[in-house]
Amino acid sequence: MAPGETSSLQLPSFLHGTYRSIQQKTRMEGLRCAEQYKKDGVFSAPSQMLEVRLDDVVLTQGVADFQHERPVWRLYMVSDVMSALWEALDSQNSIVVRDAYEAFFRGTAWGALYFALEQMGPVSAPRTAQRLQAVLRFWEPLQSVRYLFKTLGTELSLEDLMKASSGWAMDAWCPVGEASVRSRLEVAAERMARATRDECIEAIFRQLPQALAHAGKLKHRQILADPAYQRERLATLDSRFFERVSAARTGDLIWLLVNWDHELGLQ
Known part of the structure; x- marks a missing residue:
């Protein structure tokens, strides 16, 4: 003490x-x-x-x-x-x-x-x-x-x-x-x-299944659940968006998934 x-x-x-x-x-x-x-x-x-x-x-x-x-x-x-x-x-x-x-x-x-x-x-x-x-x-x-x-x-x-x-x-x-x-x-x-960007990505990757389970209605859930798609999208996040989710908090990852789902709907 x-x-x-x-x-x-x-x-x-x-x-x-x-x-x-x-x-x-x-x-x-x-x-x-x-x-x-x-x-x-x-x-x-x-x-x-x-x-x-x-x-x-x-x-x-x-x-x-x-x-x-x-x-x-x-x-x-x-x-x-x-x-x-x-x-x-x-x-x-x-x-x-x-x-x-x-x-x-x-x-x-x-x-x-x-x-x-x-x-x-x-x-x-x-x-x-x-x-x-x-x-x-x-x-x-x-x-x-x-x-x-x-x-x-x-x-x-x-x-x-x-x-x-x-x-x-x-x-x-x-x-x-x-x-x-x-x-x-x-x-x-x-x-x-002391986490690097790659270490943050690994932490996020571990928590994405939990975020998916609580994300509610997603139109492209099967694509969003694909580990290859997740890694590709995480790797391309700009610094501002990456900082927002770098702690791997579930609520922030749900926000990320909703954004990805919206973008998929525009394609």
């Missing part, structure tokens, strides 16, 4: 309370961040942090939040902070501001987990590696509590949470499944961080 790091998890006070109260507090936090960014071009830590009790549950996705009057931790509402920030900085490039906000708060346990789970993107393999490595740095405090992800009432450990949200990364970049979730994430992040 790094010097000064505790084994308990601390979250900003603006993420605890009823849904309505958090809406108000996160908007105020977004405006605070905007004022500082306008003045100094940087961000600073929230003014008040609270320790999460061992019997508390942290909600990480809005789809599992049906009791809005219940005072709980709502990590997913960091998105409200960012919305207020963008609104207040409407003259700024939203992508630049988003990236700056993420870069700063990825250095906190709560920020690291939020950006790893939210998977704002599309993003490159190196950016995904940064997100996973940030979670790994705060593994001990993040492991001290339980989480709700996308299923109501199902409390998850950190290991189960990361498997549910980032299992695709482990499957694509560390397909050997006998090791622990933490170990596989470490290997996956390390490989993503």
Whole structure:
């Protein structure tokens, strides 16, 4: 454990309370961040942090939040902070501001987990590696509590949470499944961080069957499932499109397959 790091998890006070109260507090936090960014071009830590009790549950996705009057931790509402920030900085490039906000708060346990789970993107393999490595740095405090992800009432450990949200990364970049979730994430992040284009293509190739299985209606599914066709198309992607799918995230690969399917329909 790094010097000064505790084994308990601390979250900003603006993420605890009823849904309505958090809406108000996160908007105020977004405006605070905007004022500082306008003045100094940087961000600073929230003014008040609270320790999460061992019997508390942290909600990480809005789809599992049906009791809005219940005072709980709502990590997913960091998105409200960012919305207020963008609104207040409407003259700024939203992508630049988003990236700056993420870069700063990825250095906190709560920020690291939020950006790893939210998977704002599309993003490159190196950016995904940064997100996973940030979670790994705060593994001990993040492991001290339980989480709700996308299923109501199902409390998850950190290991189960990361498997549910980032299992695709482990499957694509560390397909050997006998090791622990933490170990596989470490290997996956390390490989993503230094991956060549060819290594990214191999990771994408491993995940394309999973993407095909979840892609819904495709008019040319048989052609898209052909490994030779897949390799040919991956090899010809320009740098901008390739960066978008280089992490091999399932959702980004579905987007790629839909684009290929549309192009086949135009031929």
